[in-house]
Amino acid sequence: MAAFILRRVLHALPLLLAVVVLNFLLIAFTPGDPITLLVGDFPAPPEYLAQMRSEYGLDQPVWVQLGHYLWKVLHGDFGYSFAAQQPVSSLILDRLGATLELTLTALLFASVVGIALGVIAAMRAGKPLDGGIQALGSIGYSVPDFWLGQLLILAFAIGLGWLPSQGYNPIRGAAPGWEGFVQHLHYLVLPAFALSLRYLTLITRITRAAMLEVLHADYILASRARGAGEWTVIVGHALRNAGAPVLTVIGYNVGFVLAGSALVETVFGWPGIGRLLYESISKRDYPVMLAILLMVSATVVVANLLTDVLHRWLDPRVERA
Amino acid sequence: MSPDTSSAPLLELRQLSVDIGQGASAVRVVRDVSLTVRRGEAVALVGESGSGKSMTAFAVMRLFPTPQARVAGGQVLLAGEDLTALDAAALRQVRGARVGMVFQDPTSYLDPLVQVGKQIAEPLRAHGRTEGLQARVVELLDLMELPRAAQVARQYPHELSGGMRQRVLIAAALALQPALLIADEPTTALDVTVQSGILKLLVRLRRELQLGILLITHDLGVVAETCQQVNVMYAGEIVERRPVVPLFEQPLHPYTQGLLGSMLSPASRAHALFSIPGGVPAAGRWPTGCRFHPRCPIAQPGVCDVVEPQLVQRLGGEDRCHFGGEPVALHAWEKQE
Amino acid sequence: MSALLEAIDVSRLFPVRGSGGFLRKRTMQAAVQGVSVQVNPGEVLAVVGESGSGKTTLGRMLLGLTPPSTGEVRYEGRDLRSLQGEDWKRYRREVQVVFQDTGGSLNPRHAIADSVAVPMRYNRGLSAASAAAEADALLDQVGLPAAQFRHRLPHELSGGQRQRVGIARALASQPRVIVADEPVSALDVSIRAQVLRLLAGLQRERGLALLFITHDLGVVRALADRVIVMTGGRVVEAASADALFADPQHEYTRQLLAATPVPDPRRQLA
Amino acid sequence: MSFTRRLLGRWSTRFALGFLVLLVLCALLAPWISPHDPLVGGQDALQPPLSAGYLLGTDNLGRDILSRTLDGSRVSLLVGLASAFVAVCLGVLVGALAGYCGGWVDPLLMRVAEFFQTLPRFVVALIVVALFGASVPKMILVIALLAWPQLARVVRASVATLRNAQFVEAARVAGMGHVGLLAKQILPNAAAPIIVLTSLDVAMAILMEASLSFFGLGDPNRVSWGAMLNDAQQYLRDAWWMSAFPGLAIALTVLSFNMLGDALNDALNPKRRER
Amino acid sequence: AGGKGTAVLAIDADPPTLNLGTTSDFAAGDISAKILEGLVWLDKDYNPKPALATAWTVSPDGKTYRFTLRRGVKWHDGREFTSADVRYSLMEIVGKLHPRAAPVFKNLGVEVDAPDAGTVVVRLQKPYAPFLAQMTVFDAPILPRHIYEGPAVVTNPANQRPVGTGPFKFGEWKRGTSITLVRNEQYWDAGKPYLEAIIFQIIPQAANRVPALQAGEVDELLDFYTPKPEVPRILADKKLYARRGVNIPAVYFMMFNVRSPLFANKDARHALAFAIDRPRLVKQVMNGLARPGYGAFGDGFKWLLNEEASYAKKYPFDPAKAKALLAKAGVKPDTVTLRMPFDAARAQMRGQAQIIQENLRAIGLEVSLQPLERSVYYDRVFAKHDFDVTLGSYFSAGDPAIGYTRLYSTYTGTSPNTNASGYANPKVDELLSQGATLSDRAARAKAYRELQAILNEDLPTLVLFDEETVDTASLKLQNVFPALDARDQWAGVKMVG
Numbered sequence A: 001m002a003a004f005i006l007r008r009v010l011h012a013l014p015l016l017l018a019v020v021v022l023n024f025l026l027i028a029f030t031p032g033d034p035i036t037l038l039v040g041d042f043p044a045p046p047e048y049l050a051q052m053r054s055e056y057g058l059d060q061p062v063w064v065q066l067g068h069y070l071w072k073v074l075h076g077d078f079g080y081s082f083a084a085q086q087p088v089s090s091l092i093l094d095r096l097g098a099t100l101e102l103t104l105t106a107l108l109f110a111s112v113v114g115i116a117l118g119v120i121a122a123m124r125a126g127k128p129l130d131g132g133i134q135a136l137g138s139i140g141y142s143v144p145d146f147w148l149g150q151l152l153i154l155a156f157a158i159g160l161g162w163l164p165s166q167g168y169n170p171i172r173g174a175a176p177g178w179e180g181f182v183q184h185l186h187y188l189v190l191p192a193f194a195l196s197l198r199y200l201t202l203i204t205r206i207t208r209a210a211m212l213e214v215l216h217a218d219y220i221l222a223s224r225a226r227g228a229g230e231w232t233v234i235v236g237h238a239l240r241n242a243g244a245p246v247l248t249v250i251g252y253n254v255g256f257v258l259a260g261s262a263l264v265e266t267v268f269g270w271p272g273i274g275r276l277l278y279e280s281i282s283k284r285d286y287p288v289m290l291a292i293l294l295m296v297s298a299t300v301v302v303a304n305l306l307t308d309v310l311h312r313w314l315d316p317r318v319e320r321a
Numbered sequence B: 001m002s003p004d005t006s007s008a009p010l011l012e013l014r015q016l017s018v019d020i021g022q023g024a025s026a027v028r029v030v031r032d033v034s035l036t037v038r039r040g041e042a043v044a045l046v047g048e049s050g051s052g053k054s055m056t057a058f059a060v061m062r063l064f065p066t067p068q069a070r071v072a073g074g075q076v077l078l079a080g081e082d083l084t085a086l087d088a089a090a091l092r093q094v095r096g097a098r099v100g101m102v103f104q105d106p107t108s109y110l111d112p113l114v115q116v117g118k119q120i121a122e123p124l125r126a127h128g129r130t131e132g133l134q135a136r137v138v139e140l141l142d143l144m145e146l147p148r149a150a151q152v153a154r155q156y157p158h159e160l161s162g163g164m165r166q167r168v169l170i171a172a173a174l175a176l177q178p179a180l181l182i183a184d185e186p187t188t189a190l191d192v193t194v195q196s197g198i199l200k201l202l203v204r205l206r207r208e209l210q211l212g213i214l215l216i217t218h219d220l221g222v223v224a225e226t227c228q229q230v231n232v233m234y235a236g237e238i239v240e241r242r243p244v245v246p247l248f249e250q251p252l253h254p255y256t257q258g259l260l261g262s263m264l265s266p267a268s269r270a271h272a273l274f275s276i277p278g279g280v281p282a283a284g285r286w287p288t289g290c291r292f293h294p295r296c297p298i299a300q301p302g303v304c305d306v307v308e309p310q311l312v313q314r315l316g317g318e319d320r321c322h323f324g325g326e327p328v329a330l331h332a333w334e335k336q337e
Numbered sequence C: 001m002s003a004l005l006e007a008i009d010v011s012r013l014f015p016v017r018g019s020g021g022f023l024r025k026r027t028m029q030a031a032v033q034g035v036s037v038q039v040n041p042g043e044v045l046a047v048v049g050e051s052g053s054g055k056t057t058l059g060r061m062l063l064g065l066t067p068p069s070t071g072e073v074r075y076e077g078r079d080l081r082s083l084q085g086e087d088w089k090r091y092r093r094e095v096q097v098v099f100q101d102t103g104g105s106l107n108p109r110h111a112i113a114d115s116v117a118v119p120m121r122y123n124r125g126l127s128a129a130s131a132a133a134e135a136d137a138l139l140d141q142v143g144l145p146a147a148q149f150r151h152r153l154p155h156e157l158s159g160g161q162r163q164r165v166g167i168a169r170a171l172a173s174q175p176r177v178i179v180a181d182e183p184v185s186a187l188d189v190s191i192r193a194q195v196l197r198l199l200a201g202l203q204r205e206r207g208l209a210l211l212f213i214t215h216d217l218g219v220v221r222a223l224a225d226r227v228i229v230m231t232g233g234r235v236v237e238a239a240s241a242d243a244l245f246a247d248p249q250h251e252y253t254r255q256l257l258a259a260t261p262v263p264d265p266r267r268q269l270a
Numbered sequence D: 001m002s003f004t005r006r007l008l009g010r011w012s013t014r015f016a017l018g019f020l021v022l023l024v025l026c027a028l029l030a031p032w033i034s035p036h037d038p039l040v041g042g043q044d045a046l047q048p049p050l051s052a053g054y055l056l057g058t059d060n061l062g063r064d065i066l067s068r069t070l071d072g073s074r075v076s077l078l079v080g081l082a083s084a085f086v087a088v089c090l091g092v093l094v095g096a097l098a099g100y101c102g103g104w105v106d107p108l109l110m111r112v113a114e115f116f117q118t119l120p121r122f123v124v125a126l127i128v129v130a131l132f133g134a135s136v137p138k139m140i141l142v143i144a145l146l147a148w149p150q151l152a153r154v155v156r157a158s159v160a161t162l163r164n165a166q167f168v169e170a171a172r173v174a175g176m177g178h179v180g181l182l183a184k185q186i187l188p189n190a191a192a193p194i195i196v197l198t199s200l201d202v203a204m205a206i207l208m209e210a211s212l213s214f215f216g217l218g219d220p221n222r223v224s225w226g227a228m229l230n231d232a233q234q235y236l237r238d239a240w241w242m243s244a245f246p247g248l249a250i251a252l253t254v255l256s257f258n259m260l261g262d263a264l265n266d267a268l269n270p271k272r273r274e275r
Numbered sequence E: 001a002g003g004k005g006t007a008v009l010a011i012d013a014d015p016p017t018l019n020l021g022t023t024s025d026f027a028a029g030d031i032s033a034k035i036l037e038g039l040v041w042l043d044k045d046y047n048p049k050p051a052l053a054t055a056w057t058v059s060p061d062g063k064t065y066r067f068t069l070r071r072g073v074k075w076h077d078g079r080e081f082t083s084a085d086v087r088y089s090l091m092e093i094v095g096k097l098h099p100r101a102a103p104v105f106k107n108l109g110v111e112v113d114a115p116d117a118g119t120v121v122v123r124l125q126k127p128y129a130p131f132l133a134q135m136t137v138f139d140a141p142i143l144p145r146h147i148y149e150g151p152a153v154v155t156n157p158a159n160q161r162p163v164g165t166g167p168f169k170f171g172e173w174k175r176g177t178s179i180t181l182v183r184n185e186q187y188w189d190a191g192k193p194y195l196e197a198i199i200f201q202i203i204p205q206a207a208n209r210v211p212a213l214q215a216g217e218v219d220e221l222l223d224f225y226t227p228k229p230e231v232p233r234i235l236a237d238k239k240l241y242a243r244r245g246v247n248i249p250a251v252y253f254m255m256f257n258v259r260s261p262l263f264a265n266k267d268a269r270h271a272l273a274f275a276i277d278r279p280r281l282v283k284q285v286m287n288g289l290a291r292p293g294y295g296a297f298g299d300g301f302k303w304l305l306n307e308e309a310s311y312a313k314k315y316p317f318d319p320a321k322a323k324a325l326l327a328k329a330g331v332k333p334d335t336v337t338l339r340m341p342f343d344a345a346r347a348q349m350r351g352q353a354q355i356i357q358e359n360l361r362a363i364g365l366e367v368s369l370q371p372l373e374r375s376v377y378y379d380r381v382f383a384k385h386d387f388d389v390t391l392g393s394y395f396s397a398g399d400p401a402i403g404y405t406r407l408y409s410t411y412t413g414t415s416p417n418t419n420a421s422g423y424a425n426p427k428v429d430e431l432l433s434q435g436a437t438l439s440d441r442a443a444r445a446k447a448y449r450e451l452q453a454i455l456n457e458d459l460p461t462l463v464l465f466d467e468e469t470v471d472t473a474s475l476k477l478q479n480v481f482p483a484l485d486a487r488d489q490w491a492g493v494k495m496v497g
């Protein structure tokens, strides 16, 4: 297993290198000059622009910049954000917690609820309950998430006033202790829901399909023939065997959830990486963009790796290298 | 030790019917099947593919591979108790505890993700045993003549050979010492050498544990080696039933004779090989009259294609042929050739 | 008698992913090891052996579907690897196959007449029209009246009927050798006999050579002139059919004979 | 049951197909059936639905929502279908090559696919369109470039399995060449997942176009549903109809393609037939 | 102690820096204006009022300014504020790095002397009328020399946690969420400030800001952050105070590329002036919060208006006339497509562009809208001049000479936010220079009136409308917005209830 992980990591390295290089070149060859954004809306003297450019190393040929960048990334240094005038790593670290909180909550919610709904639908296949779950699922999957976010805000925050419309914590400061935590959870509900819905319905669909695939498998029949109860049959055998595709979908969609957070965090004013990315795109903050893209790609790679490892662990048939 | 034919039947099917599908589109794949298994007796159910053997077996435990199938009529008596009258919970108490079941393809009937020991212990757990599971599993695997039982218990199905897997399935079926074992083509997927091992095992268990066995197969050679009673099934119906020796020596139904005739023996050469022409009609598209008449060499127009034959008692067994009692039937196929 | 199709000391290795080890350590396992067989014109050669003994692999090497790791396969005395252009085409045409899996060996989307016509179009270069006509004739010949069966899809046929299509397709190339890989083991007893009869008849009429792979000694007895017995990738016994049944030499052959069920209820297992 | 019967057996599929047919008709006929010029407004800004002359109301610049929604279907469908088409061509080509050739070609192509899969689709599209400017062809290309790997993987898996299927080997023994084998024997049998994924890709592309337009990165010279939602953002509380109709149009279209995908999946998969 | 209440002010995003000496970012100004101070501040009538300078004199030739500094002022870190800080700030930071002030300082050849700790003398090489107006915290903030003296001003960590002399001290910056300022107990204006703390809450989604204001989560929302369609809702809210229309003038305009063959012709430019429905732009894009274009300098500076030359007289909405003019310019209908790039990030531009597209199509001109990411936009328009018409808006910063001159004065460089039209007229340059250097307002007005006559006729740029602003605050806040710039002068703001 350790060797397998090591091999996968070694395989992933060139991939990540390619991601960095491509992103770097993509961004470097776009028209426009980030420095002009930095100085604001009045004409700045050319000397000043030149000074800024050399300050950020933008006056060098692209391949030199790329080389410098790769060298620094290798040493864990993601450069300096000229828009925020901070080291990129500290900028990202500042926001990392919020994003982790949001995406993990969304993932967890989507997985648990999605699997539960999928199992229920599969067991009631063809019945009204199944139809209902499938119909809601299709709709949930089809509503554009940015629109959904707005509708949620309109309904639950502005209309009903049950939940805050945006932000991370009460503005004037959260109450201490437990109460504060509950207050904070209020802020989490809508964005987490908006972020998870598509994913949730996807998991429901996959779980349902995978369950249907295995519910009529011979070993399920055999287990019933041994007198096993429904719980054992469904959870112990069916869900376990349906697990691989479900797990795969969960793992391989982590990237999409992360990317989706760019939208949701912006709509809900959540102070995370996604919004930072969106802001950095509009400010042309190359180092931040690059670092976040790399981070997302790396997360995807790691998520895939974890999925495979988990898959191997769950399924003894996959050979252990 | 010969089977205790005097005792009350262990399993008795009475006029059992199985339907697939609902309402108008329902197809009766098993019709009015009656048969009996006693303690310590191996009873065969033979017939070509699609004749309804498996459906009959599944009907015993009311456990079908497709949700469309259901028992449409008749009774299943297990030691006198009617299983068709039980509710789901009560039926679950029967499954695995009083009736064990073994299937054709040991690979697909074992959960690939669960250690075989756990699967053998499953009926024990399902029926409330929590202690000494490990020991019982090892004991069962020993009984199945598997070496290094403790190690095998920890392995996964794909790590075992086909013969070992089939033994595991049998071990799981016998974990709670049921009186009846239903074995649906337990050796079809296996090599001949492995098959002979499994058959020997079944024969031993039958005698040592006084196990009643309902053995489903299409291989008459297997039947000849292991069973005492034989039920021949065609198109959802029992067409002949008799003890094994008379059945082989003096089959009355032309279908039985055909089956026996198409067996390969060391003496047969290909050009001389016999086969029943045609095939089993698809379920639901049974011909009128005798279901076998389109393939039958002695079928007589006006009789066989019109009148449904009934099971008739004769010569120590039963058969379902209009001419079963007449001399033509004894050598039906020879006259054909 | 010079062999039509022969394997000379062929072996075939397959990689098995070894356990442990740091980076992928490939170990090779032999599926077939140093096997030589000869198929003579017009003869039926049976290959028997337990599951996994390399029967299929041997057959595939003779068919040119799997290249041997060592040794060589010769057709009419010439190494397959040296066959070029027309010679290769002729080999392709003259050595045909019938597979075990009646369902999987026919394209589920093609009407059976089309499947039968494929070898005529490609191996023999017939035009679409003449291929279709000939395919009809062949279907008739294997007992599937073309008028009735021509347009059926494989799933609309029974196993025995599908196997007949498979045989018709093999015949469509007008081969001299057919490699039949367990063509009857998936079939019902009564249908099995039909197919065997058909094969035996064709073999006799056309003087076909047949390499027959099976694990059923009854089938061997019914069809074969000569038999080779394989276990663990090696040939352990080769003899004429009669000699083999009368006086098996190898321990495994004896086991095999003993394990075959005898349809005599008076000799039940004890 | 025939394929069509199986496909049309469910009401949801009939709904989806009906809606899509209607949509295509609307897109084709938009210039003739629109009550107003979708690009021309006037003084009648923010009229609610059912007000004189405007069935679905007007937007902040006084343009007719109905006409704009009809016109918007053209961009959505164009982007959806065209990018799915490009993605399918690429995906099938790469997947078939990788699956059929095996050897070193396979891992190489799959690494490339993996690389594109590692990139977060939406984010990359956002960056590319933001930095290089928006136009419909560009959007189609970007979306297609990010969508093909999934198809390639699926096709590769099918082809790799089918390559060794007995009927393919039989055809090989029958003398068929590589191209014939791929085109006539293998790919037709891998069609099911391709068709299903295509319909899902169309849905995905439509959503992506809408999202990009929502961020103000669409082509402003053409009406699109996402752009309408973007316009509507500021009027969410004052003119619900500005966002409701394009939003619904997106949701229904995506829903229909998804349902179609599901239905095809079931209909093309013989194993699912009876469920 | 002393302060009461915490005010929450909405902003849109994290500012890049809090060093106002190097940025003209709006949010940075919002925050830093409470921490830092200039020498003066401007009241609602553009009058300079004492801040760090208590008094000043101007030499008769308008070239020498002598400021008397406030004594006893302490930096937030406890150090004494002296004239050295002023000299350093003006010469080393503002004069070199401030995007708005640096070019002006360079042009004027500004020299700063500090004859003693309480006096600063500024010498210009030529007179410059709005000089005092540029000595506010926004254009010339005074920064602590002891912290900035050293190599790199732009990367100084103090930019993230500034030290100033203002009423509030930097507290905490939660990135993406909020920035908190706390009361400066040592503030020179004893007793002030009245607030205990200020929280700048980041609300990235514009649509969420007004609800937050109405719900009382936020106490102040400036026009800059307010979506226009929501303004009527604000004006109707009884719990809110809205300051409407008192603002620093800003104009939205359409610039013609006079290098292009089409717009080299004055008739074509006039045609567009007749064709574009400016009142509709005001109504539908700005929700009525603007005034249709008046002329080259808008109508924000009442003292310089030239009614004779105004657009209302010269270019009423008249598509027929527009068509005729186009024909006269030799343009056949439906043969030309104009390329109109604009900054994609600015929501108002899209609406304007669409109405203009519609208006021009009506006279037979197709317009291709090209929303571009900002730096690409700058590159296309200001560096490459690759456009036919473009949309923009310039902010006057309180004087036409500061903000609007760059629209018309001859310019050959590539800096953004300059005159990209390619229009060059020595007469105009001469008059603009007069407008900037004459110290007498009447004389300046004369120059500007003459400019309007020329520019409204030559029309290198068509002013579409003057923006009107609505800055809003909760009624719980008292004494808000005493200054011209709503972000300035928060020491006197009180919180009640």
Ligand SMILES: Nc1ncnc2c1ncn2[C@@H]1O[C@H](COP(=O)(O)OP(=O)(O)OP(=O)(O)O)[C@@H](O)[C@H]1O
Binding pocket: B020, B029, B047, B048, B049, B050, B051, B052, B053, B054, B055, B056, B065, B066, B218, B282, B283
């Ligand atoms: N899932 C199913 N749906 C519909 N019909 C079925 C299903 N399973 C079996 N049948 C039909 O029921 C009939 C009896 O099937 P059964 O499986 O009992 O036959 P069998 O005698 O066991 O055959 P085999 O030797 O092939 O196992 C057949 O005609 C078959 O077509």
Ligand SMILES: Nc1ncnc2c1ncn2[C@@H]1O[C@H](COP(=O)(O)OP(=O)(O)OP(=O)(O)O)[C@@H](O)[C@H]1O
Binding pocket: C014, C015, C030, C031, C049, C050, C051, C052, C053, C054, C055, C056, C057, C058, C215
């Ligand atoms: N493509 C392959 N890759 C790896 N191993 C293979 C491959 N083909 C065959 N083998 C291995 O080679 C051995 C021989 O296989 P082969 O299929 O030839 O046996 P067989 O005698 O035909 O068995 P059966 O009776 O089960 O068909 C087996 O252990 C098998 O696992």
Ligand SMILES: [Mg+2]
Binding pocket: B053, B054, B055, B184
């Ligand atoms: Mg069966």
Ligand SMILES: [Mg+2]
Binding pocket: C055, C056, C057
């Ligand atoms: Mg084989």
